[in-house]
Amino acid sequence: MPAVVLIGAQWGDEGKGKITDYLAEKAEYVVRYQGGNNAGHTVKVDEQEFKLHLIPSGILYPGKTCIIGNGVVVDPAVLLEELSYLAARNIDTSGLRISANAHLIMPYHKRLDAVEEDRRGEHKIGTTKRGIGPAYMDKASRSGIRMISLLDGAEFKEKLAQNLEEKNYLLERVYEAEGFDLEAVYAEYMGYAERISHLITDTSLLINEAILAKRDVLFEGAQGTLLDVDHGTYPFVTSSHPTAGGACMGAGVGPTRIDQVIGVCKAYTTRVGEGPFPTELDDEMGEEIRKSGAEFGTTTGRPRRCGWFDAVILRYAARVNGLSSVALTKLDVLDNLDTVKICTGYKYQGETITEFPHSLKYLSQCQPIYEELPGWKQDTSSARTFDQLPDNAKNYVRRLEELTGVKASIVAIGPKRDQTIPVIDIF
Ligand code: GDP
Ligand code: IMO
Ligand code: MG
Numbered sequence: 001m002p003a004v005v006l007i008g009a010q011w012g013d014e015g016k017g018k019i020t021d022y023l024a025e026k027a028e029y030v031v032r033y034q035g036g037n038n039a040g041h042t043v044k045v046d047e048q049e050f051k052l053h054l055i056p057s058g059i060l061y062p063g064k065t066c067i068i069g070n071g072v073v074v075d076p077a078v079l080l081e082e083l084s085y086l087a088a089r090n091i092d093t094s095g096l097r098i099s100a101n102a103h104l105i106m107p108y109h110k111r112l113d114a115v116e117e118d119r120r121g122e123h124k125i126g127t128t129k130r131g132i133g134p135a136y137m138d139k140a141s142r143s144g145i146r147m148i149s150l151l152d153g154a155e156f157k158e159k160l161a162q163n164l165e166e167k168n169y170l171l172e173r174v175y176e177a178e179g180f181d182l183e184a185v186y187a188e189y190m191g192y193a194e195r196i197s198h199l200i201t202d203t204s205l206l207i208n209e210a211i212l213a214k215r216d217v218l219f220e221g222a223q224g225t226l227l228d229v230d231h232g233t234y235p236f237v238t239s240s241h242p243t244a245g246g247a248c249m250g251a252g253v254g255p256t257r258i259d260q261v262i263g264v265c266k267a268y269t270t271r272v273g274e275g276p277f278p279t280e281l282d283d284e285m286g287e288e289i290r291k292s293g294a295e296f297g298t299t300t301g302r303p304r305r306c307g308w309f310d311a312v313i314l315r316y317a318a319r320v321n322g323l324s325s326v327a328l329t330k331l332d333v334l335d336n337l338d339t340v341k342i343c344t345g346y347k348y349q350g351e352t353i354t355e356f357p358h359s360l361k362y363l364s365q366c367q368p369i370y371e372e373l374p375g376w377k378q379d380t381s382s383a384r385t386f387d388q389l390p391d392n393a394k395n396y397v398r399r400l401e402e403l404t405g406v407k408a409s410i411v412a413i414g415p416k417r418d419q420t421i422p423v424i425d426i427f
Contacts, residue, residue, distance in 0.1 A: 002259035003217040004426060005247040006327075008224030009263035009317035011271040012242075013297070013304060015329035015412060016264045017041025020057040020220040022410070022420045026427035027218035029065045029210050030058025031203075033250030034240035035222030036073040036105060036135065038128040040298025044415040048089065051298055055082050055096060056220050062092050065210070067203045070101035071240065071250020073135040074147065075110075076192035098196065099203040099252075100148040104189075106160075108167040108180055109134035115175040125236055126273030128299050136239035138163070147200050150193040157186050204252025211257050216427050219247040225263075225317040226271075233360055236275025244321040260324040260426065262409060263317050267331045267396070270304040272297050276364040279307035279343045293333040308370065310343040311403035316356035318406045325409035325424055328400065331393060332413040337375040340396060343368040344403055373399060381414040386423050389413075 006023070008014045021043045024030050037053035044050075045060055052059070054074065056066040068074060079098075086093050109131030116134070117124050127133060138144035143163060149156045161182055168179030210217050223242040226232045231243050241249065244261045248254060268289055271277045281289070286306045289295065295304035317323060334340050346353045346366035357363045376390035383389045389397075389411070401407055409424040 002427065003211050003219070003253070003257055004260045004262060005219040005221070005244045005258055006262045006264060007221040007244050007321055008227075008242055009265040009314060009321070009323070009326065010224050010269055011226045011277070012222075012224040013040070013270055013272065014224060014264040014266050015327070016221060017043045017052060017057040018329065018412060018415060018420075019262070019264050019327045019410060020218060021045070021060055022417060023218050023426060024058035024061050024064060027058065027064070027216040029067065029207065029215060029217040030056040031067040031069050031207060031217065031219045031247075031251050032056045032072050032222065033069040033219055034071040034242060034246045035238060036130060036132050037075050037078045038130045038132045038238060038299060039222035041222075042298050042415070045417060050089070053082060053299060054079055055086070055093070058218065058220070059086065059091060059093060059096065063095065065095045065097065065206070067207065067251070068096070068098040068102060069203055069207075069251040070099040071246060072099070073103045073105050073132060073139070074098065075105035075131065076189070076196060080192065080195060096199055097201050097203055097206060098147055098199045100146065100200050102147045103135055103139045103144040104147065104150070105131040105135045106145065106163070107185060108163070108171065109138070111171060111177060112167070115171070115177050119175070124274060126275075130299070133239045150189065151197055151200060153190055153193070156189065156193075157182075160186055160189070207251055207253055208257070211253065219251060221247070225321060226313065228320075231320045233275045233363065236273065261321050262325055262327055262426065263314070263321055263323040263406065264327045264329060265314060265317070266329050267309060267334055268293070269307045269310050269313070270295050272300070272302050272304050276360060277305055277307060278312075278346060278363065278366050279310045279368045280305050281307045289333060292336065293330055308341040308343055308368070309400065310368070311400065312343060312345060312354065312356050314400070314404040314406070315354075318404055323406045326404070326406045327410035327412065328397060328408045329412040331397070331411055332379070332381045332419075334396075335376065335378060335380055338377070339372050339375050341370040341372050342399065342403065344371050345369045371399075381419060383413055383421060384418070386411065386421055389421075
């Protein structure tokens with residue numbers, strides 16, 4: 001009965017929500033461990049489409065315990081909106097629990113995110129403006145306010161007053177923006193406290209007890225490896241640790257408790273926001289992939305940048321996450337192409353490179369080296385076993401496995417639950 005960490009192996013939006021939902025049929029616990037409502041996880045259940053930002057995608061199966069871990073930054077307004085959205089669609093959310101140590105996203109975090117992006121001008125990161133970076137900054141600088149403070153009004157007010165002194169100075173004097181009123185923010189957050197305090201608990205204890213009792217536990221990552229603040233394309237990253245190690249820190253479990261790490265990756269590559277992207281296609285092919293893959297952001301609606309599969313990135317993701325296997329999604333999006341390309345390495349100043357460069361400057365000057373494979377020109381969306389896939393699609397998957405050194409445990413050929421091919425058993 002394993003504990004499995006599921007991470008994004010590229011730049012986010014790999015289909016983590018769909019694969020989490022698929023695995024949640026068997027898992028009893030589903031845990032989010034980092035990020036916040038910068039995430040957008042779309043899950044299709046029959047004809048209904050659900051968009052989740054904060055609540056683990058396991059919530060769509062009844063009877064699961066879904067946990068928002070200590071490593072997540074929580075905007076309580078978004079949490080409540082998401083709870084109402086789910087309730088309106090008859091989803092039982094009674095299994096939700098939130099870590100007392102998770103940090104709160106405050107209104108000033110969102111405003112600071114926006115004004116800081118404006119100040120960066122042409123060097124902007126392209127953040128989701130959800131207050132993620134500023135909330136993690138406060139956590140690291142030890143001035144953040146945690147969920148546990150919502151349980152004690154006087155303590156919350158004191159921390160808020162201390163923060164507003166600094167944040168209002170910054171907003172009003174440095175950025176010439178509007179500040180916030182102590183009483184108004186206090187009243188707003190005490191209103192949230194009334195509605196969510198019963199969900200706040202020691203989630204590390206819950207998760208460790210579940211693991212010791214040999215329950216199936218799934219850790220659902222947000223964002224992706226290349227958006228990790230340490231291992232991603234810094235500074236064009238998010239402010240948390242979407243890589244597998246982040247699950248231990250962000251859920252309060254030790255590495256010895258984790259049995260498998262699954263990297264979710266698309267059969268091609270996408271990215272939202274700024275930063276280098278070696279296999280990006282700025283042409284009709286990029287447009288075709290965007291159209292057939294419906295590549296528009298779940299959170300901000302921005303068109304996603306699209307490009308060919310990059311095996312250099314996947315080898316890197318396999319290394320920094322210690323991937324046990326890959327869940328390959330959106331293979332169906334390539335169904336109509338005459339040929340498909342895979343980036344096997346980069347050319348940098350005449351030299352061939354096969355390892356992901358650690359310098360951003362270096363990466364932005366890399367040219368992809370492609371291998372071209374014949375397409376399959378056949379609809380894969382109704383395949384239910386690996387053998388039912390056209391030969392050229394199977395060859396494409398097998399070639400990706402060879403180039404990345406990681407086996408595919410799941411292949412997805414559509415957004416629905418049953419459009420998922422199990423290749424190797426996980427639970
Ligand atoms: P996440 O952030 O990693 O959960 O991914 P998103 O939900 O932001 O983006 C993935 C999108 O692709 C969603 O709209 C999914 O419904 C959809 N999707 C997931 N897997 C597949 C697949 O195999 N084929 C197709 N066509 N769509 C998929
Ligand atoms: P899911 O979980 C794709 C990107 C933003 C920006 C950078 C920093 O759906 O895969 P932030 O608001 O986090 O400070 O923005 O990270 N980004 C994502 N890109 N998918 C996501 O989440 C993302 N969350 C953040 O576009 O480039
Ligand atoms: Mg997404």
